[in-house]
Amino acid sequence: MSDTLSIDSNQIHNLWQKLAEELLNIFDAHGVCAVVANETAVFAQTTTVVGVSDPQNKYFDVWVCDKDGRIQQTRWNKEHASFASFLAAGKPTMQEKFNQPPAELIRSELWQLPRERIMAVPLPAPGRYAPVTPPGILCFLDPDENLPIIEPQNLSALATHVTTALDRAYLRQTVDRQDIEFAVVSEISYALTSTLSLQNIYRQLMEPVRRTLNVGSVSVGLIEQSSGDIIFVDILMGDLFKDLPTIRLKKGQGIAGWVSENRQSVIINDVYSDKRFYSRVDRQSGFQTENMICIPLQIEDRVIGILQAINKQNGDFNENDLRLLQAIGGPLAAAIENASLHTAVLAEKRRIETIFANMSEGIMTVDADGLITHANDSLLTLLFRDLPSLLGQKANDMIRLTSGSLNDFMERTVIATDEYPQLATDMSQHGGGTVPILLSGAPIRDENGAVTEMIFVFSDLSQIREVERLRDDFFHGIIHELRTPLATILMYARLLREGKAQQKEKADRFLGVIERESDRLQKMVRQMLEVVKMEASEFQRSNDLVNLNDLFDEILPPLADRATEKGLTFRQRIAPAMSPVLGNQETYHLIFKNLIDNAVKFTLSGTVRVEAYAQDSQIVVEVRDDGIGIPKQAMPNLFGRFFRAQTAVERGIAGTGLGLYMVKVAVENYNGTIDVKSTAGKGTTFTVKLPITEV
Secondary structure (H helix, E strand, O other), X not given: OOOOOXXXXXXXXXXXXXXXXXXXXXXXXXXXXXXXXXXHHXXXXXXXXXXXXXXXXXXXXXXXXXXXXXXXXXXXXXHHHOOHHHHHHOOOEEEEHHHOOXXXXXXXXXXXXXXXXXXXXXXXXXXXXXXXOOOEEEEEEOOOOOOHHHOHHHXXXXXXXXXXXXXXXXXXXXXXXXXXXXXXXXXXXXXXXXXXXXXXXXXXXXXXXXXXXXXXXXXXXXXXXXXXXXXXXXXXXXXXXXXXXXXXXXOOOHHHHHHHHHOOOEEEOOHHHOOOOOOHHHHHHOOOOOOEEEEEEEEOOEEEEEEEEEEEOOOOOOHHHHHHHHHHXXXXXXXXXXXXXXXXXXXXXXHHHHHHHHOOOEEEEEEOOOEEEEEOHHHHHHXXXXXXHOOOOEHHHHOOEOOOOHHHHHHHHHOOOOOOOEEEEEEEOOOOOEEEEEEEEEEEEOOOOOEEEEEEEEEEOHHHHHHHHHHHHHHHHHHHHHHHHHHHHHHHHHHHHOOOOOOHHHHHHHHHHHHHHHHHHHHHHHHHHHHHHHHOOOOOOOOEEEOHHHHHHHHHHHHHHHHHHOOOEEEEEEOOXXXXXXXOHHHHHHHHHHHHHHHHHOOOOOEEEEEEEEEOOEEEEEEEEOOOOOOHHHHHHOOOOOOOOHHHHHOOOOOOOOHHHHHHHHHHHOOOEEEEXXXXXXXXXXXXXXXXXXX
């Protein structure tokens, strides 16, 4: 009897013991298969094949070991492995090679190895309850029929022994994978909660999910609140989509729409067989979707979007992939919601800050302890202070009112309900001045109604006071201007009626005075009517071509005579043949007569100069005098309606304060500009620039 035939049961037990010792510290399924193939082949002195299926049951990892212990690892396609008949038997079986169909022998990877027969036992061991090990097989090629190890009871025992080792390896693999997945989920969750930037969230999401699930693509679609459409995040879509419009699915459209509508996760391993799949995106992009997992992104009971893992790289998606994606989906939904809320809060904060900073009224916020928490530039300008000098200070110490107490006003503000308090007073400025203000206050309450902060608005009343002063000056001026000619007219009319002018020469002189004063009154009324027209937008632009040379020939001689009569020197330098300007003859007459008339009126001694010339496609007219000048503080209001400089009022120079106002409106109406330079006591220069019209 040969050495092979002398193997007895003790030797088989030695094999079990040796396998147990070698497999004790092996927790890798492939390592288990390699050891089993090697030990059984050497022990039985025949070629041994061990094969186990992949999780998706598409192929078998196979180890082939000859009797000398030389081992080869390979991978066989499921259709070509020819394990099916052995697996279907559910027990150890012997099959003859030439009992197989010829087609099977031709395509089979397994049947190409033996000469005559195969003895095989399926894995996991038949009869084991809920094994972890995937389907597989342990084969002996051309074994000696008298070999005890191939007896069914021994093969079953061997299969049980191998299955135990494989179960332990696969369980360990599952635990290790779950540890890795848990670590990945924890890492992703931490990354998602450590940023409030949506861009960073998407960047931190993609690679870990793709790597862990081994998928080709990850996508996120967010629900647009206004329409209910799902809009996919561009940054996650990849190069195929970069030149395409943003992907948008209508409410309920496609698998993503179904998932968001029904709030159910789905695993679809053949998307083109699913009627819900929206294939138009693939057609437009050239991307080929094969399978996917899609889950809803929920915040409590509200779905904000969907998360998809697309195209599993090594088979089909399974429940474990779904659980992993769902574990990521919760933190992702929370991170997106937080980032969206953060973005909205920042936008609202910027909007409020912009309003706060750009309001013309001064604004100050004060906390419940009366400390200043913020102030805008307008208030700092009113107070002549900078922000650091106010922040954290007691409001009552920084804001001094000439009448009333800020503390009292704050107490009124705290108890205010529907109508918020206001106070018209003067506020002290840093450096000693005061400014008239209207102070308004409003409380800011928390959800319990307690006042946490107060906001105060300081409206500068300086301009209103100035307008009131100008109005009073105007009416006083008008009364004065009207009273003198009216009194003169009335006096000479009475003299005529009483027969005090019997001689014709005297009567003509009286009538001349009445006519001159009447013209003066008419001019004042006409001026005021012009102002009314301007303010009522009745001032119409004209498209006439106006020759300024002709205009100056008309208005300069009488004005020169007036200046000479007053003892002034009148100089003029008007360039010949100037190009025409667009406008209205009467309007330009008003502009230049007012400016030159003012120069004569406000010059007590010295020279009045008028120059006109062309420069850079413009007609430039300068009216220069050696008059009383304009005070620096009056310059900002010089062209204001009814404004008269205090120097003119003090010197008793007549006027309504409307002339320069009308001049500026008229010049700008024809796209011109007017500038003024003046030094008090030394003179003034007005410069008018008008665009030349090409004829």
